[in-house]
Amino acid sequence: MERGKAALVFPRFKGCHTYDKIALELEHIHSSYGISHKITQTVTDNGxxxxxxxxxYQPIEEEDSEDDEEVVIFTDISDVLPHSGEAAAAANATLPPHQRCASHTLNxxxxxxxxxxxxxxxQIKAVYRSATTKCTGLLNKASQSIVAAETTSSQKS
Known part of the structure; x- marks a missing residue:
């Protein structure tokens, strides 16, 4: 059975776009649509x-420890201190696995x-810039003139 795929947009929000506010907003979107438990992955840019x-805000995965040795557990101080308002909500947020956008990465x-x-x-930079300038000029000319566009398109074959 093929899983359905869907895309949601990220609404605009005011203020600083810090990681904790983004997590809170994503959690809010997921819960408002009732899809928190259905999302398998989220694709974003590389910001x-x-x-x-x-x-x-990835869920903490339990590791199976076969060793009987004492394990040291490190705790982030922000997890221990009391939270208030948005910080508390963001601390409770859990996000699905993240996938960076391939198109943005290639760009x-x-x-x-x-x-x-x-x-x-x-030396290569000079040749590259010269070739790029010539291509840009040709593209500009083709976009401004029908005759130039027809001439360049007929030269492709």
Whole structure:
């Protein structure tokens, strides 16, 4: 049986988009639609605030320990101190597994990583920029003139 897939938009909210506020908003959306227990994965961009929200609010998985040795358990101080308002609600939020958007990842690679590589290779950077400028000029010309568009499209084959 194939599972159904759906997409929900993230509504706009005011204020700082910190990881805890994002977690709280996602939890609110999931519960308002009654789908908290049905979500298997959430896809977002690679923004550090989203990544941290999903990292901090993943359900804690119990590990099977076969060792009888004493285990040291570290506790975050914010978990021990009393929470109030939104902080308390965010502390109780549980988010599904996170998947980074492949399209956004590829875009980051094509923009950021290529630029970093080009900066390290000045000779290649000059050739790349020259070729890119010529292609941009050709694309601009084709988008401004029907004759130029027909000429460039007939040259493809």
């Amino acid at each position: 550090s605030n989203f990544v941290k929200a999903f990292k901090m 980051l690679i094509s923009c950021t990583d290529v630029d970093k590589w080009l900066l390290s290779k000045p």
